[in-house]
Amino acid sequence: MSEPEHNEDFAQLIQRLKDEYDVNESEIARRLGVSPATVNTWTQRQRKAPRAATLEKISEVFPKFTRDEIFAAAARRTPGPLSKDATERLLAYYAQLTEEQQRAKLVEMKALAEDNRL
Numbered sequence: 001m002s003e004p005e006h007n008e009d010f011a012q013l014i015q016r017l018k019d020e021y022d023v024n025e026s027e028i029a030r031r032l033g034v035s036p037a038t039v040n041t042w043t044q045r046q047r048k049a050p051r052a053a054t055l056e057k058i059s060e061v062f063p064k065f066t067r068d069e070i071f072a073a074a075a076r077r078t079p080g081p082l083s084k085d086a087t088e089r090l091l092a093y094y095a096q097l098t099e100e101q102q103r104a105k106l107v108e109m110k111a112l113a114e115d116n117r118l
Helices: 010-021 025-032 036-043 052-061 067-073 084-095 099-115
Strands: none
Touching (some): 010 025, 010 036, 010 067, 025 036, 025 052, 052 067
């Protein structure tokens, strides 16, 4: 699999976000539902980029930044879209599996998701 191309790291993306939206770390934290200290650790490169759910929230709250550029700055692959219909189909298939098969699929999906954390 190819790695995402990115020219900026997550700290640089946060700085660009602050400039583009004219917000400080406290305002970013408030909008994302995290502590200002957490945002500060991102900008100081003291903590790895946040989980995928927080990256998704950044793209929702700050729409001038695409999912692709946010995930790339976090050194992650962008997850594919998952429509309501696709979610329902996946759950229907999953419900038809034996308990052992369900455990195996969970292990497989967890491994794939972790692989996306380059």
